[in-house]
Amino acid sequence: MKNQLSTSPEITVLIPACNEGEVIERALETVTRILETVTSEWEIIVIDDGSRDDTYERVSLYAQTESRVKGVSFSRNFGKEAALLAGLKFSRGRAVIAIDADLQHPPELIPEMISKWRDGAKVVHAVKRNRKTDSMGKRLAALTVNQIISRMGGINIHNSSDFKLLDRQIVDILAFQLPERERFFRGLSSWIGFREEFIDFDVSSRMENECKWSFWSLVELSITALTSFTTLPLRIVTFLGLLTLLLGFAVASDALWSSFNGEAVSGFATIIITLLLIGSFIMISLGIIGEYIAKIYEEIKARPPYLVKSTVGTCDKK
Ligand code: UDP
Numbered sequence: 001m002k003n004q005l006s007t008s009p010e011i012t013v014l015i016p017a018c019n020e021g022e023v024i025e026r027a028l029e030t031v032t033r034i035l036e037t038v039t040s041e042w043e044i045i046v047i048d049d050g051s052r053d054d055t056y057e058r059v060s061l062y063a064q065t066e067s068r069v070k071g072v073s074f075s076r077n078f079g080k081e082a083a084l085l086a087g088l089k090f091s092r093g094r095a096v097i098a099i100d101a102d103l104q105h106p107p108e109l110i111p112e113m114i115s116k117w118r119d120g121a122k123v124v125h126a127v128k129r130n131r132k133t134d135s136m137g138k139r140l141a142a143l144t145v146n147q148i149i150s151r152m153g154g155i156n157i158h159n160s161s162d163f164k165l166l167d168r169q170i171v172d173i174l175a176f177q178l179p180e181r182e183r184f185f186r187g188l189s190s191w192i193g194f195r196e197e198f199i200d201f202d203v204s205s206r207m208e209n210e211c212k213w214s215f216w217s218l219v220e221l222s223i224t225a226l227t228s229f230t231t232l233p234l235r236i237v238t239f240l241g242l243l244t245l246l247l248g249f250a251v252a253s254d255a256l257w258s259s260f261n262g263e264a265v266s267g268f269a270t271i272i273i274t275l276l277l278i279g280s281f282i283m284i285s286l287g288i289i290g291e292y293i294a295k296i297y298e299e300i301k302a303r304p305p306y307l308v309k310s311t312v313g314t315c316d317k318k
């Protein structure tokens with residue numbers, strides 16, 4: 001292990017890319033230029049997440065002239081979380097920086113991240129100062145999900161992004177010691193503890209591409225995030241049950257009281273409303289429980305989170 005570390009580069013930059021053919025070269029050039037100002041011991045790994053354009057061809061071509069640039073290509077689109085995981089597994093650097101291919105994460109921050117790491121930080125998070133480029137809905141969703149996870153999971157991911165630097169120790173934990181398949185990188189890198197540092201940045205606007213997160217993929221990510229960090233929704237089910245029980249007692253005593261006094265309980269409407277309310281409570285509760293069962297099912301199947309089709313550069317097969 002020691003031997004391997006002594007030959008490993010100081011920094012690995014990890015770029016998940018899906019249909020980024022138009023911008024990938026610019027990203028590689030910019031990141032390279034900035035890395036060179038800090039160290040010459042670096043590598044860049046592009047994880048091609050099942051692009052349908054020429055992203056991987058462009059990376060392969062680039063790698064022919066710059067051997068420190070490497071590429072890993074998935075057999076299909078497995079999602080950004082899988083791409084990040086693969087990148088961590090393939091990386092050899094003593095610190096790993098994850099950054100988006102569309103340069104919405106300003107690479108100019110890289111030197112500052114590295115200097116914080118050299119000063120002893122184990123994780124350096126880049127935190128979004130504004131989300132002006134995101135739509136209103138996305139901002140609201142992010143706020144809600146981040147708030148819930150931060151409160152319930154006891155971790156702080158408010159406005160955090162996937163733009164992070166991780167020390168080798170953290171990379172090894174995230175990539176090899178956490179067996180879960182469905183991941184939420186942002187949450188996990190905070191959950192592990194260790195010394196964290198934060199840097200603010202402004203999100204710049206991006207060029208549109210086809211792999212953009214759809215509404216449903218964001219909903220999915222939020223559900224993964226919630227179910228992997230908190231079981232609070234299950235408690236809410238119990239709480240709802242208790243609430244209906246109390247309500248039930250109140251209504252039942254009222255009904256009994258009236259019937260003892262010879263007054264028939266009036267109300268078809270009351271019955272229908274109660275029935276519908278309880279019915280929906282039950283359905284929602286089943287849904288919540290179902291989400292956790294689905295999660296268990298996904299984990300128990302133990303399918304690999306991604307499949308590698310080919311690699312370019314000197315990446316070990318993992
Ligand atoms: N990405 C990926 N797989 C996907 C979707 C996105 O690898 O299925 C990559 C994408 O190429 C980019 C990064 O993840 O480098 C962030 O994606 P995007 O810019 O679409 O997300 P946003 O900026 O809206 O968070």
Ligand code: MG
Nearest residue numbers: 100102104206
């Ligand atoms: Mg982006």
